[in-house]
Amino acid sequence: MKNNPKKVVLAEGKFIRFVSKGNWEYIERVNCDGAVVILALTKDRKVIFVEQFRPPVGKKVIEFPAGLMNDCPKRKTKETLISAAKRELLEETGYKAKKIIKILEGPASSGTASDMLTLVRAVDIEKVSAGGGDEGESIVVHEVKLDKAESWLRRMEKKGFLIGTRIYAGLYFLNKYNVAK
Secondary structure, eight states: OOSSOOEEEEEEOSSEEEEEETTEEEEEESSOSOEEEEEEBOTTOEEEEEEEEETTTTEEEEEOOEEESSOOTTOSSOOOHHHHHHHHHHHHHSEEEEEEEEEEEEESOTTTBOOEEEEEEEEEEEEOSOOOOSTTOOOEEEEEEGGGHHHHHHHHHHTTOEEOTHHHHHHHHHHHSOTTO
């Protein structure tokens, strides 16, 4: 591959575009400034997971609450990483966070997409609504004791659910650093 090949747009939809750069083909989003993945733990040490059907894999997937930053043109102000994380947590789970702490940032799938993900920790969360996502989503919220999370995930996998791989990175941070004490 050349040092700096020109990017060519092969196709573009409402949310993503398919591009090539040299011999490489990948997708990039056209409707946002990044994505956040939210680690949330209740005061009684329950991890907040979400379940939703994902058409690209044709199955229900267990994930951490997550979403896109600046993905809605109707919003009057540009979102920050913190405001997007708070909005997504509330929208998807019904939990409000007093504080969001950035843990790390990196590529979602560096071989197929340009998406960058930021993993954050929601601190001092409180249930204030039902959650379930916005009008285009159908999200089920699961609250699972941190020390039972891995066995619960194995049971869900046996039931046919897919488990998002970021779950294990998030559990590592929640367990290793015990961030909810």
